[in-house]
Amino acid sequence: MNSKDHSGPSTNDSASVYSQKFSVEFDYDVHFTRSTFDEANEMFLDVLDRRGEGRRHRILVCVDSGVLETHPDLPRKIKDYCHAHQEKVELVGTETVPGGEEAKVDWKIVEDLMIALGNNHMDRQSYVVAIGGGSVLDMVGFVAALVHRGLRLIRFPTTVLAQNDAGVGVKNGMNEHGQKNFMGTFAPPFAVINDFDFLPTLNQDHWLGGVSEAFKVAIIKDKKFFDFLCGSAHAIAQREQGPMEELIRRCAILHLQHIAGNGDPFEMGTARPLDFGHWSAHKLELLSNYEIGHGAAVAAGIALDSYYAKKKNLISADELKRILDGISNCGLKVWYPEMAQRNDSGELAILQGLKEFQEHLGGRLTITLPEGIGKKVEVHHMDYDLIEEGLFYLRDYAQQRSTDNGDVKAG
Numbered sequence: 001m002n003s004k005d006h007s008g009p010s011t012n013d014s015a016s017v018y019s020q021k022f023s024v025e026f027d028y029d030v031h032f033t034r035s036t037f038d039e040a041n042e043m044f045l046d047v048l049d050r051r052g053e054g055r056r057h058r059i060l061v062c063v064d065s066g067v068l069e070t071h072p073d074l075p076r077k078i079k080d081y082c083h084a085h086q087e088k089v090e091l092v093g094t095e096t097v098p099g100g101e102e103a104k105v106d107w108k109i110v111e112d113l114m115i116a117l118g119n120n121h122m123d124r125q126s127y128v129v130a131i132g133g134g135s136v137l138d139m140v141g142f143v144a145a146l147v148h149r150g151l152r153l154i155r156f157p158t159t160v161l162a163q164n165d166a167g168v169g170v171k172n173g174m175n176e177h178g179q180k181n182f183m184g185t186f187a188p189p190f191a192v193i194n195d196f197d198f199l200p201t202l203n204q205d206h207w208l209g210g211v212s213e214a215f216k217v218a219i220i221k222d223k224k225f226f227d228f229l230c231g232s233a234h235a236i237a238q239r240e241q242g243p244m245e246e247l248i249r250r251c252a253i254l255h256l257q258h259i260a261g262n263g264d265p266f267e268m269g270t271a272r273p274l275d276f277g278h279w280s281a282h283k284l285e286l287l288s289n290y291e292i293g294h295g296a297a298v299a300a301g302i303a304l305d306s307y308y309a310k311k312k313n314l315i316s317a318d319e320l321k322r323i324l325d326g327i328s329n330c331g332l333k334v335w336y337p338e339m340a341q342r343n344d345s346g347e348l349a350i351l352q353g354l355k356e357f358q359e360h361l362g363g364r365l366t367i368t369l370p371e372g373i374g375k376k377v378e379v380h381h382m383d384y385d386l387i388e389e390g391l392f393y394l395r396d397y398a399q400q401r402s403t404d405n406g407d408v409k410a411g
């Protein structure tokens with residue numbers, strides 16, 4: 001008997017293997033907008049009825065506590081909006097969830113939210129509307145992906161990082177087992193609404209966090225965008241909204257194009273270019289007990305891998321300087337003392353991040369590095385001595401900048 005028919009699905013009753021094959025298409029819109037819940041604005045209603053179902057859509061809103069503190073009128077605005085359009089939308093409830101990384105470590109929050117979804121009889125045609133930073137979006141997205149094996153999710157990212165990276169992609173996650181995103185699923189959203197009106201209330205750290213992700217994707221994919229970032233660095237540091245909105249739009253679209261176009265949206269392979277600079281960043285977040293946020297850690301991670309790329313002759317000394325100056329001119333740091341922390345056997349603790357990164361993806365170690373600005377290359381070995389050298393180079397660079405009173409001109 002033929003043990004396997006390689007010509008496609010088999011209808012032979014006696015075959016011992018039936019080769020199953022199908023593909024599922026995903027599509028979702030990412031809106032760049034403002035004033036979503038002004039009563040006259042029908043965009044949100046159009047999003048809910050994107051499939052032309054023409055019914056009264058049920059929504060349950062989950063709001064990040066940090067957003068609620070800084071936008072206390074938001075629940076009332078949403079309630080008034082839903083009331084004004086009650087023939088098209090039913091507000092089932094509003095849940096407040098703790099903002100920040102805490103959302104991704106406390107399983108009680110997950111359980112409570114699952115129960116709330118159940119108590120409100122949310123079904124697979126109902127919408128979970130998640131409003132918050134990347135952490136809340138990751139946690140709510142995780143819950144929404146599991147209840148009834150997947151409710152519809154509409155994300156409202158409210159930090160720069162969430163709008164230009166975390167909120168526009170296909171992943172969610174919880175931290176567990178001492179690792180970031182140890183648990184999680186791939187679950188594309190129904191829609192993403194990047195409303196720029198959320199940004200003015202961000203503190204400086206969360207205003208800047210997403211800037212690192214913009215440098216990340218520019219350095220490996222888009223030289224013109226990199227030039228724009230370096231040229232806009234001081235304006236970004238001064239919180240000018242215009243350049244920031246352009247940064248968010250361009251960065252989000254580069255992420256979206258990568259997800260749709262690289263042939264591996266659900267990361268089945270071992271390469272993960274969008275995680276340039278992240279192997280050390282994830283570890284740094286943990287080593288600091290999350291005192292150093294994701295975006296801040298990514299800035300240092302990019303700097304470290306850029307130094308490494310320079311030592312491997314992948315980028316020039318001038319390109320390394322432009323990267324470090326550009327990041328620093330925005331107000332991000334390229335060095336933290338935690339980067340030099342050693343474990344009991346004297347090894348640099350951050351190096352454990354390389355092993356964890358490999359374990360997370362499986363297969364052989366694959367690290368993305370820049371090759372010039374705007375292009376990337378993958379390497380499968382990292383030289384520990386060079387990484388250590390890089391750490392101390394960055395420490396000296398940071399010291400020099402503070403001696404110069406941060407007065408270095410934009411590169």
Ligand SMILES: NC(=O)c1ccc[n+]([C@@H]2O[C@H](COP(=O)([O-])OP(=O)(O)OC[C@H]3O[C@@H](n4cnc5c(N)ncnc54)[C@H](O)[C@@H]3O)[C@@H](O)[C@H]2O)c1
Pocket residue numbers: 064065066067070098099100101104132133134135136138158159160161162165166167169170171172173180198199201202203206209210293294295
């Ligand atoms: N799923 C993905 O593809 C993906 C990609 C990148 C990052 N992430 C994850 O995203 C998380 C980081 O997200 P983040 O940088 O958005 O930070 P965050 O979600 O941790 O939020 C930071 C703080 O800002 C507050 N906040 C949120 N919006 C605000 C607003 N408009 N005004 C004032 N305060 C506000 C929050 O309450 C919180 O205290 C990390 O856990 C990271 O792993 C996920």
Ligand SMILES: [Zn+2]
Pocket residue numbers: 165213278294298
């Ligand atoms: Zn990131």
